[in-house]
Amino acid sequence: MEPIEANFAESELELPSEPVGLNMGPSHPAMHGTIRMVLKLDGETVVGVDVQPGYLHRGQEKMGERGTWQQFFPYTDRLNYVSPMLNNVGYAMAVEKLLGIAVPRKAQILRVIHGELSRITDHLTSNGAVAMELGAMTPFLWFLKVREWIWEVQEAETGARMTHSYLRIGGTAHPPTPNFVGTVRGLMPRVLDTVREVEALLLRNRIFLDRTQGVGCLDRKLAASMGASGPVLRSAGVDYDVRKDKPYLTYGEVDFDVPVGTDGDNYDRFMVRLEEIRQSVRIILQSCDLLEKIEPGSPDDAVGVDDARITMPDKHAVYTTIEGTIRHFKLVMEGIQVPAGEIYQYTEGGNGELGFFLASRGGGNPWRIRVRGPCFFSLQCCAPMITHGMIGDIVPTFGSINMIGGECDR
Amino acid sequence: MAKILLDRLKEQFGDDVIATSSFRGDEVAEVKPGAWKDAARFLRDDSSCQCDYFVDLSAVDNLGCAEAEKGRFEVYVIVHSLGRKHRVRLITRVDGNEPILDSLVDVYSGANWQERECYDMFGIRFRGHPDLRRILLYEEFQGHPLRKDYAANKSQPLVPYRDGTFDKLGPFLADEGMPFNRSPSRDIPGDR
Amino acid sequence: MGNVAAVQGGSSGFFTTTFDALLGWARKYSLFQYPFATACCGMEFFATAGPKYDLARFGAEAPRFSPRQSDVLWVVGTISQRQAPVLKRIYEQMLEPKWVIAFGTCASCGGFYDNYATVPGIDKIIPCDVYVPGCPPRPEAVLDGLMLLMDKIGRGDRTPAMVKNTALPEGAGEHLERLYQLRMKETT
Numbered sequence: 001m002e003p004i005e006a007n008f009a010e011s012e013l014e015l016p017s018e019p020v021g022l023n024m025g026p027s028h029p030a031m032h033g034t035i036r037m038v039l040k041l042d043g044e045t046v047v048g049v050d051v052q053p054g055y056l057h058r059g060q061e062k063m064g065e066r067g068t069w070q071q072f073f074p075y076t077d078r079l080n081y082v083s084p085m086l087n088n089v090g091y092a093m094a095v096e097k098l099l100g101i102a103v104p105r106k107a108q109i110l111r112v113i114h115g116e117l118s119r120i121t122d123h124l125t126s127n128g129a130v131a132m133e134l135g136a137m138t139p140f141l142w143f144l145k146v147r148e149w150i151w152e153v154q155e156a157e158t159g160a161r162m163t164h165s166y167l168r169i170g171g172t173a174h175p176p177t178p179n180f181v182g183t184v185r186g187l188m189p190r191v192l193d194t195v196r197e198v199e200a201l202l203l204r205n206r207i208f209l210d211r212t213q214g215v216g217c218l219d220r221k222l223a224a225s226m227g228a229s230g231p232v233l234r235s236a237g238v239d240y241d242v243r244k245d246k247p248y249l250t251y252g253e254v255d256f257d258v259p260v261g262t263d264g265d266n267y268d269r270f271m272v273r274l275e276e277i278r279q280s281v282r283i284i285l286q287s288c289d290l291l292e293k294i295e296p297g298s299p300d301d302a303v304g305v306d307d308a309r310i311t312m313p314d315k316h317a318v319y320t321t322i323e324g325t326i327r328h329f330k331l332v333m334e335g336i337q338v339p340a341g342e343i344y345q346y347t348e349g350g351n352g353e354l355g356f357f358l359a360s361r362g363g364g365n366p367w368r369i370r371v372r373g374p375c376f377f378s379l380q381c382c383a384p385m386i387t388h389g390m391i392g393d394i395v396p397t398f399g400s401i402n403m404i405g406g407e408c409d410r
Numbered sequence: 411m412a413k414i415l416l417d418r419l420k421e422q423f424g425d426d427v428i429a430t431s432s433f434r435g436d437e438v439a440e441v442k443p444g445a446w447k448d449a450a451r452f453l454r455d456d457s458s459c460q461c462d463y464f465v466d467l468s469a470v471d472n473l474g475c476a477e478a479e480k481g482r483f484e485v486y487v488i489v490h491s492l493g494r495k496h497r498v499r500l501i502t503r504v505d506g507n508e509p510i511l512d513s514l515v516d517v518y519s520g521a522n523w524q525e526r527e528c529y530d531m532f533g534i535r536f537r538g539h540p541d542l543r544r545i546l547l548y549e550e551f552q553g554h555p556l557r558k559d560y561a562a563n564k565s566q567p568l569v570p571y572r573d574g575t576f577d578k579l580g581p582f583l584a585d586e587g588m589p590f591n592r593s594p595s596r597d598i599p600g601d602r
Numbered sequence: 603m604g605n606v607a608a609v610q611g612g613s614s615g616f617f618t619t620t621f622d623a624l625l626g627w628a629r630k631y632s633l634f635q636y637p638f639a640t641a642c643c644g645m646e647f648f649a650t651a652g653p654k655y656d657l658a659r660f661g662a663e664a665p666r667f668s669p670r671q672s673d674v675l676w677v678v679g680t681i682s683q684r685q686a687p688v689l690k691r692i693y694e695q696m697l698e699p700k701w702v703i704a705f706g707t708c709a710s711c712g713g714f715y716d717n718y719a720t721v722p723g724i725d726k727i728i729p730c731d732v733y734v735p736g737c738p739p740r741p742e743a744v745l746d747g748l749m750l751l752m753d754k755i756g757r758g759d760r761t762p763a764m765v766k767n768t769a770l771p772e773g774a775g776e777h778l779e780r781l782y783q784l785r786m787k788e789t790t
Contacts, residue, residue: 026688027638029667034685054546055685056640061531062555062562081642083580097434100729124644144652151649162645162738177495227520240463240492240705343434344466344488344499355466357486361475365446372466380523400673406641409682547719548684555718565718569686570728 009049019047021390026055034405035379037394045388048385053376056405062367064121069095069337072369077163079371080407083122083350085114085154086409093248094345094356095169098338101307103302108249109291114166114183115249116280116287117315120191121147122350123280126402130252130270131202131397134211139198146194146204153183170311171304171338181288185210188281195277209267216385216397220312227377230352231276232401235261235268235310254286269400310336335364341378344372351375351402373407411438412496415459419498422452438499446485446502447512453489453498455516461489464518465497467525469532473558474582481505483534489513504534513539531556619663620759629673629699630755631661636672638692641679643706646738655741661747669695677730681721693728701731701755703747706738710764713737724747725762733764 016407025036033054040048060075076091077084089111096103103111128143142377144270151161158166161229164174202208218228220236233240241258243251259275261268294300304311308327340362345353359368378401385401412526416430416532419439423492426445453461465488481503496572504511513536514521525536526545533554536542544551548568553560634766635657637649651665666672669692681689694704704724707713710733712722724730731754734747747765754763 001734012441026685027692029665052545054544054548055682055688057684057719058641058678058683058715059555059562059717060715062717063715066562077475078642081645100434142652144648145654148649148654161649161740163642204474222519223463224463225519227466229516230702238492245495247773342470343436343440346465353465357466357468357488357490359470361477367475368470369470370466370470371467374524377520470607551776560718562717565683565720567726568683569690569727571720572729 002093017042023030024394032129032398032403032405034409035398035403039394043075044267044392045395046386046389046391049386050384051379053379053405053408055225056409058406058410060233061369061371065368066365068332068364069084069366070331070336071166071336073165073364074163076371077165078406079373080122080350080354080375080404080408081162082125082404083115083118084162084164085111085118085166086122086347086349087354088164089115089249090345090347090349090354091168091356092167093134093347094343095336096337097343097345098341098358098360099169099310099336100339101170101310102169103305104173104302105250105380106291106294107305109287109294110172110176111167112156112249112251112254113287113291114157114164117150117184119280119350120277121150122402123277126399127270127273130212130266130396130399131198131208131398134406135203136202137206142194142198146191149187153180153187155410156180156183168304168312170307171302175303181291184284184286185244185292188285191201192278195274199274212266212270212394212400213392214263214265214267215389216266216392218381218398219263222384223264223381226358226381228318228352228365228381229347229374229376231269231272232361232378232381233352235272236260236278238266242346242353244344250287250290251283253290253381254283256280256283256286266400273402291340337362337364338366349374349407351378351404351407354407371407371410373410374404375408377403379403379408412498412592414441415453415461415496415498418456418458419449419500422456423449429585431436434537436499436523437497438501440501440503443502443504443511446500448516449500450489450514450517453500459491460493461491462494463490464490464520465490467514467521467528469534469556470556471532471556482557483509483532485511485528485534489518508535510535510537512537530554533557540547612772614691619628625758626756626758630752632662633674633752633755634664634666634672635661635662635674635676636667636669636692636696637665637676637678638689639676639678640681640685641706641708641747643679643708643738645746646741647678647705650741650744651674655742655745657745660745660752662752663749669693670697672727673700675697675702676705677702677709677724678705680706680713680715681724682719683721684719686721686727689724690727701751702728703751704730704733705744705747708737709733710735730732731760733762735765739765 002097019040019042022039022041024039026034036052038050039046062074072090076087079087105121114345124143124147128140132140139178139305154164154197155161157180158164218236223233223236224238239260245259258278259272259273311326312331313324337359340360342359344357346353355372361367380396382401385397416437420427422533423445426442428440453459467487470484472484474477474480483504484501486499486501488499511534513525523545525539528534529542529548530544531554551566613742637647657663675693699749704710709724712720730749732751736743743765750763
C-alpha cells in the first residue's frame with residue numbers, strides 16, 4: 001500500500017469540514033473554577049474562542065455602596081484572594097488620597113512588607129498552578145509548603161491566614177508583634193532556597209520548555225492597547241511597573257529591579273514571576289532594615305494617623321472614657337466622613353495595575369467604588385493568545401495569566 | 411503633572427471641552443458626548459499626548475444627588491502614556507433611562523469588555539460596539555444592578571429554590587435585622 | 603439485607619446490618635472528591651490538600667474532575683446565580699451514593715454577599731450533608747467537617763450537620779499559654 005500523501009489542503013478534501021464547538025468550563029480544573037470558554041476547533045487547533053467571565057460575579061461594588069468606607073476592607077481581601085494585602089493597600093491608599101492625609105512611616109513600611117509577602121504568595125500559587133497543570137505536581141506542593149510558612153507569619157500578625165483585613169484607613173489595625181522582623185528575616189532565605197529547588201526541577205525539563213516557550217505569545221502593542229499590566233505586560237517587553245513609575249509608600253527608598261521579558265510567551269511570564277519573588281525578598285529585607293531604624297516614640301512610630309476623625313480609639317479608652325466611646329460610636333455608625341470628589345488611585349497589585357476609582361458625595365457612605373482589577377484586562381488578552389494554538393496550549397496559557405476570579409468578576 | 415494633556419485638549423476641541431480640573435493630583439477633562447470618541451482618538455494619536463495605554467472605562471450613576479442635573483450617568487475613561495508617563499481622566503455625561511454613547515473599541519481594544527460591563531451594570535449602550543452583550547451577569551437577568559434604583563438584594567434566581575427553604579435564614583428573617591445603609595438622607599427606593 | 607432506602611437519603615436512616623456497616627466503612631475511607639472550586643476558599647482547599655494539613659491521610663485525596671467518577675461534591679467558594687445551574691447539573695450527573703460538603707460560609711449561607719448575584723447557600727439548590735463555616739475555614743475546620751462526614755457515612759446517617767466550635771480539652775489552656783510565651787521569646 002502506498003502511503004497517503006498528507007500535503008493537500010483541507011478544502012480539496014471531498015468531505016469539507018466545519019469547525020467543532022467545544023465548551024470548556026465553567027467547572028473545569030484548568031479554568032481555575034470560573035471561566036467558560038466556548039471554543040471553535042478545527043481538529044486540535046483553536047480557530048475561535050469566546051471567553052466568558054462572570055461566573056463569580058458577587059456584586060462587590062454594589063456592596064461597597066451599602067456600608068461605610070471602612071466596611072469595604074473585607075471585600076477587598078476577597079478581590080485578588082491570593083495576594084489579599086495588596087488589595088487592602090490599594091483601597092486604603094485610595095481612601096487616603098480622597099481624604100488627603102499622609103500615613104505615618106511605620107505603617108507605610110508595614111504595608112510594604114505585608115504587600116510584598118502577599119505578592120510572593122501570589123506568584124507562588126500562580127507558578128505552582130502552571131506547573132501542576134503541565135503535570136509537575138511536586139513544585140506545586142513545595143510552593144504550597146512555602147506559602148504555609150508565609151501564611152503563618154501573616155496569621156501571627158493579622159489574625160487570619162488569608163483574608164487579613166489588616167489595614168485601616170490611616171494605617172494598620174494594630175502594631176506588629178515583637179518578633180515580626182526576626183521571623184520574616186529568617187523566613188526569606190528558606191523561600192529563596194525552595195525557589196531555587198523548583199528552578200532546578202523545571203527549567204531544564206524538555207517537556208516544560210516545549211509547552212511554555214513560544215506558546216501564548218502576546219504582542220506588546222496589543223497588550224498596551226488592551227490595558228494588560230503586571231507580569232503579562234512586562235513579559236511582552238514593556239517596562240511598566242507602578243512601583244517604579246510612580247513610587248508610593250516607601251518603594252522609592254528601596255532598591256529593586258523589575259524583570260522584563262522579551263517574547264510575551266508563557267515561559268517569559270513564568271520567569272518574570274519567579275524573578276519577581278526574588279525582588280520581593282530584596283524589598284522585604286531592606287524594608288525590615290528601615291523598620292528597625294524608626295525611633296520608638298517618634299511620630300513616625302505610629303501605626304495610625306493621629307486624627308480622631310479617622311483612627312479608631314484604643315479599646316481601653318472606649319470602655320473608660322466618654323470621648324472614646326463617642327469617637328468609636330461615630331466612626332462605626334456613621335463612618336469616616338470623606339469629602340466629596342472623585343479620584344482614581346492605583347498601585348501594583350499581584351497581577352498588575354490595581355486601581356480603585358472612588359466617588360464620594362460627602363458623608364460616611366461611598367457613592368461608587370469601582371475596582372480596576374488587572375486580571376479582567378489580562379483575560380481579555382487571552383483570546384488572541386490562544387487563537388491559532390492547540391487545545392493543549394490553552395492550559396498553560398490560561399494558567400500563566402493568573403486569572404483570579406474574585407478580581408476579574410468582582 | 412499632566413497639565414499638557416488638558417491644554418492640548420482645550421486647544422484642539424475648544425467648546426467641546428466643558429470643564430477641566432485637577433483634584434488630588436488627578437487631571438480630569440469633561441467633554442460633550444459628541445466629542446467623546448474624537449477626544450480619545452486625539453489623546454492616543456497626538457504627538458505630545460501619546461496616550462497609548464488604556465487604563466479603565468466605567469460609569470457612575472448620579473441618581474439622587476446634585477450632580478444628576480448635568481446628566482444621570484457619568485462615564486469616564488482613563489488613559490496613560492507609557493512613554494511620557496502622564497495620564498488623564500476624560501469624562502462625559504449621558505442621560506435618560508437608555509443612554510447611548512460612542513464606543514471606543516476602534517481606539518483602544520481594551521474598551522471592548524469594559525463597555526460590555528458598563529452596559530451590563532448600568533444599561534449604557536455603546537454605538538459601534540462589535541458585540542454588546544452582558545458579561546458579568548446572565549442573559550436572563552432583567553435590569554442593571556449598579557443603578558441606584560436597583561435594590562441590592564433583589565435576586566433573580568436561575569434555578570428555583572428548593573421547597574422548604576426561604577430567602578433568608580435565621581437569625582435574621584426577611585423583615586428583621588439592621589439595614590446596611592446608615593445614612594438616613596439616602597433613601598433608595600426598594601432598598602431594605 | 604439492611605434497609606436500602608436508608609442509604610439513599612432517607613430522613614434519618616441508619617445502617618442495620620453488618621454488610622451495610624462494612625459498606626459504610628469502605629466508602630468513608632475511599633472518597634473521591636469533585637472539588638467544585640470557585641473562589642477564595644479554593645486557596646484553603648489547596649492548603650488542606652497540601653503537605654501540611656493532609657487530606658490523603660483520610661483517604662480523601664483523589665480529585666476526580668468528572669462527576670461520574672466522584673463521590674463527594676466539595677462546593678468550595680461562592681456560588682453565584684449564574685453558576686447555580688452548572689452546580690445543579692454537576693450534582694445531578696453524580697452517581698449514587700453521593701454526598702455534598704459546603705465548604706465555607708458562602709456555600710453554606712451566602713456569606714456577606716447578601717445581594718442579587720449570590721445564591722444564599724447551596725442548600726437552596728442541592729441537598730447538603732455537611733456545612734463547614736468560616737471565611738475561609740481553617741484547614742482544621744475542614745478536616746473536622748470531613749471527619750464528621752466520614753462518621754456519618756460510616757453510620758449511614760443522612761441528616762445535615764454543621765461543624766461547630768469544639769471546647770478545648772483539659773489542660774489545653776496552659777499548653778497554649780506556654781506555646782504563646784515560647785513564640786514571643788523566640789528570635790529565629
